[in-house]
Amino acid sequence: MLKPDAIWSVGAMSGTSLDGVDAALVLTDGERIVEFGRSAYRPYTEAERNVLRAALGCWPGEDGVAAAAEVVELAHAEILSEFPEAEIVGFHGQTLAHDPFGLQGPRRTHQAGDGDILAEVLGRKVVWDFRSMDVEMGGQGAPLAPYFHFACAKWAGLDAPVVILNLGGVGNVTWLDPREPGPDVPGAILAFDTGPANAPINDLMRARLGRDCDEGGALALGGQVDEALLARFLSHPYFLRIPPKSLDRNDFHDALSGVEALSDADAAATLTACAAAAVARGAEHYPAPPAAIYVTGGGRLNQALMVALAQRVNCPVAPIEDIGLDGDMLEAQAFAYLALRVARGLPTSGPATTGVAAQIGGGRISAGE
Ligand SMILES: Nc1ncnc2c1ncn2[C@@H]1O[C@H](COP(=O)(O)OP(=O)(O)OP(=O)(O)O)[C@@H](O)[C@H]1O
Numbered sequence: 001m002l003k004p005d006a007i008w009s010v011g012a013m014s015g016t017s018l019d020g021v022d023a024a025l026v027l028t029d030g031e032r033i034v035e036f037g038r039s040a041y042r043p044y045t046e047a048e049r050n051v052l053r054a055a056l057g058c059w060p061g062e063d064g065v066a067a068a069a070e071v072v073e074l075a076h077a078e079i080l081s082e083f084p085e086a087e088i089v090g091f092h093g094q095t096l097a098h099d100p101f102g103l104q105g106p107r108r109t110h111q112a113g114d115g116d117i118l119a120e121v122l123g124r125k126v127v128w129d130f131r132s133m134d135v136e137m138g139g140q141g142a143p144l145a146p147y148f149h150f151a152c153a154k155w156a157g158l159d160a161p162v163v164i165l166n167l168g169g170v171g172n173v174t175w176l177d178p179r180e181p182g183p184d185v186p187g188a189i190l191a192f193d194t195g196p197a198n199a200p201i202n203d204l205m206r207a208r209l210g211r212d213c214d215e216g217g218a219l220a221l222g223g224q225v226d227e228a229l230l231a232r233f234l235s236h237p238y239f240l241r242i243p244p245k246s247l248d249r250n251d252f253h254d255a256l257s258g259v260e261a262l263s264d265a266d267a268a269a270t271l272t273a274c275a276a277a278a279v280a281r282g283a284e285h286y287p288a289p290p291a292a293i294y295v296t297g298g299g300r301l302n303q304a305l306m307v308a309l310a311q312r313v314n315c316p317v318a319p320i321e322d323i324g325l326d327g328d329m330l331e332a333q334a335f336a337y338l339a340l341r342v343a344r345g346l347p348t349s350g351p352a353t354t355g356v357a358a359q360i361g362g363g364r365i366s367a368g369e
């Protein structure tokens, strides 16, 4: 039996890895996940990827941003038109720049892609620009998946505190206690970005070997970790910051300098160790030890990263498929869920997830006719 007020929502995510757009359906009333639906992936072409890469770090109005927005809108229009059954669309867009601490100027975040255009093309309600209001209200604007992670833990019937770890371009964790009735209860949830994850590994692979990623972690598995570089990386002040806290894709670029001097395999092993060690460092902030860490995002397919992680934490580490969830589509599903929350006036973030002053439902709504 369907809950009468549950509807199909489709979410789309274009992540920091710049590989493509994921889209996925969720049947939800904005609180409970009733059912997960089908999903699709639309990779960016190499030419599109180059347009996006050229605009990384740019703010609205700067050179290259309009072209990047066009790429994002076109790819999303294509993939989202494959989901006519969805009553509402959650459109994250592509993060080009994110400066929630105001290190380069005003505190702000920038996701390319105009929801008004998409709503018109699709003829459906589109919820978008999920992060700006949170930043305006004093929050980090990220991570935003945690309220969805809480609903996933309920859906999976978990009954002990766990961590959901996303290993995308950047890493982020949600510590949550599913025994609490909702994510808004103090002590139910804590979230933050852990550090760089796949982005530096991908950048290395592209520069050295012309490949997109270290498939399976094969290169890193054959290398030696440069312990001095790892120790210097871990002395970055970000790790001492009390969460909530979030990162831009290239924030650790300088902290990883020195990798250029290493062999391909040693460089891959060292960057992989850095990503794992950053996650392990984050454990000092958890309110209580988790029963397990469930890993989502492409990094769960990197064996070197999974092994390095398991060696550094005190609990089992498993792919999120172990609790019945889809690690390739979790972020797209998150924005399907969050879209309906915004449309129904429910919060999408709060003090324990982004540090925003009070719970808010961030996101603009464009009504396509
Ligand atoms: N088989 C694999 N072996 C090794 N690494 C992989 C594999 N598959 C995916 N990855 C890594 O995962 C990345 C994609 O992960 P994902 O799609 O979760 O990132 P994203 O959503 O773009 O990033 P973010 O979550 O930071 O926004 C790839 O760029 C690659 O680095």
Ligand SMILES: CC(=O)N[C@H]1[C@@H]2OC[C@@H](O2)[C@@H](O)[C@@H]1O[C@H](C)C(=O)O
Binding pocket: 015, 016, 095, 098, 109, 141, 142, 143, 144, 145, 146, 166, 168, 169, 170, 171, 172, 193, 246, 247, 331
């Ligand atoms: C600003 C931004 O786009 N942040 C992303 C990025 O990718 C992973 C990590 O950094 C996370 O904070 C966030 O994405 C996920 C979907 C989130 O908001 O939960």
